[in-house]
Amino acid sequence: MGRRSVEFNASPRPTLGVEWEMVLVDRASRDLAPRAAEVMGAVEREPSATGPRVTKELLRNTLEVVTGVCGTVGEAVGDISETVSAIRRVTDPLGLELVSAGTHPFARWDEQLVTPDARYAELLERTQWWGRQMLIWGVHVHVGVSSVHKVLPILNSLLNHYPHLQALSASSPYWTGFDTGYASNRAQMFQQLPTAGLPFQFGSWGEFEDYVDDMFVTGVIDGLSDVRWDIRPSPKFGTIEVRVCDGTPTLRELRAVTALIHCLVVHLDARLEAGEELPTLPPWHVQENKWRAARYGLDAEIIVDARGRERLVTDDLDEWLDRLEPVARQLDCAGDLALVAEVPRRGASYQRQRATFEAACARGEASPLHHVVDSLVAELREP
Template sequence: MGVEEELLVVDPTGRPVPLGPDALEIAARRGEGETAEEHDSNDDDGNEASAAHLVPELKAQQLELGTPVCHTLAEVESELRFWRSRADAAAAAVGGRVAALATSPVPVEPVATEGERYAQMLDAFGLTAQEMLTCGCHVHVGVEDDEEGVAVLNRIRVWLPVLTALTANSPFWQGTDTGYASYRSQAWHRWPSAGPNEPFTDAADYHRLIDAVLATGTVLDTGMIYFDARLSEKWPTVEVRTADVLLRVEDAVTLAGLVRGLVETAAREAETGIAPPQVRAEVLRVAAWRAGRSGLTGDLIDPRSGTPAPAAEVLAALLEHVRPALTDAGDEHRVSEGVGELLRRGTGADLQRRVHRRTGGDLTAVVRAAVAVTAGEPEDAAQAVPSRTD
């Protein structure tokens, strides 16, 4: 498995700044990443799980990290901590820091990263691309081949809204509390190719859909196939894309464990002939909306019944569903504890709102707290975001 995280680059006051390309120039000189020009020429958006790296994103107020292929959750945790520290060091070298926030709490005017592909996206998608400044977390899990991958996609789709709720970390947008726990998930669905799918007959059926989407001339390339989960174009993996970037590394590790458990469970079900749940994509879209609205503080749609149930009850059902796969991988205790901790202390959205209330509505304080937590420090460790050097 491998994990990709998109991060905001912020200045010492906590405001997002377009220093991502400058930070990546530093990282490239250290052999830790690609410049925007190099990345644009590679044209491999969203399919970068083969090696550790720092790369650009659509907006200059962002950068992305990716782990190498990992075999254990301990490796995932170690790699995420290391690459977050390298991203922070690169940002610090140009006067910034990084924050694992899925949207900017403070008002910001997004600045596009230079490059032909990003320019094409802005031209093709207008205000959607101009306003888009969101940070997600993508988890890749290895599969045998496309047939197994499609069998997995068919069976995990009903659980993906639950992952959106579990990872909610974007309550604010342009200085306003949106009323959502994950507003990133709402903004993201403005892309024409984003969202859930109907089940596929087989791998050929999946690829026919990709060809049909590309044939419309609407999305630029396969990198813009923004399905909730998809087959990687370059690697033998299923890529799950519904999560907000998570403030805490330990929560990202919990997510990675759950995704691997879902993929392994689905592969076993396919092998033994258990049919995938027949739930319409329209219902999954509603479930995803509800998950983004309330996170873990309200009811979620229970995939087993299609009706509302308390978030803790739905998460317990998810854990029970994947428990044999978690146990076989040695992940059952770690993931169960991680889910329990999220239920006890809340998501990143809950932390952001807590800091917002405690500071009398200071959104820059929310960002500064996020910088501290991103770096593995307590949320109250940063009264200001210092300009660090490395």
């Protein structure tokens, strides 16, 4: 029996798809509410030309809003906004609020109900304590790639930009009521699952196929979706899927990180087309950058080249925003990309959450983390 092949359904254009995970919160208690099936059922009954795109996730408190295949960031965010409006028509009368962040500030993982599904049951049976702790949420961005031969070079080079995306989106400083000291505790949690975390840097599609074949033969995976890398090929859709980002609490931040990812993939694709060899970092530098961004967020000093040169992540990001401006104009997302610079000025979500907590403590509030939840609820209602 020969090696298992993996067909990549190449995308002729760099199309976009976005998956935005959010959770249901009880308006009175501010705790998570396991009512996703009820909400999804009501949303699906709403009359609509295409139907809102909402899918289930591992936990009954979670909704995933999924776009169709989009051409621009504006189209993707417009698609998502329509779906969120449809969800709110259901949740508002039920006393439920929506939040998107990497973690909930005080919810307990051991009290959450799991969505009935054979795949989820198998995951939890295998992963046990770590699987039950996956009380985390993120944003996944797909970008179409025109050739299977470009996928891994682009993916490997995208790892250079991992810390920028992690730092910008970091929104999970709290875990079961405690400040973890991390900007993104989600990044550290998710990599505990088998096949999750950083991808291997394969040199060819054939090497990736060898890996997939080994994983099937040894029973590690039952399907490609079980490869849960932070950045992974998505052969079915003909995309690279970037899963680095924590849940973004605002639509503006969602627009910003989506535009940055779109521009980076298209920029790297163009350099390949021009015959360049894309820059990469040794795996140990990539791993260190992931940890630094998860720990320190926008204050991280990151490794920017294979020689070990270091730089503040925000300084490097500013330079990349200038470099990507022509690509953003080409992709009709210059305004969206410009929103990236707002995040350090306003403060990333982990910084805003801590500031809200400290202000509530200074006022002598009895439950300061409730105020953090209230701030996340309010931010998701921002235009």
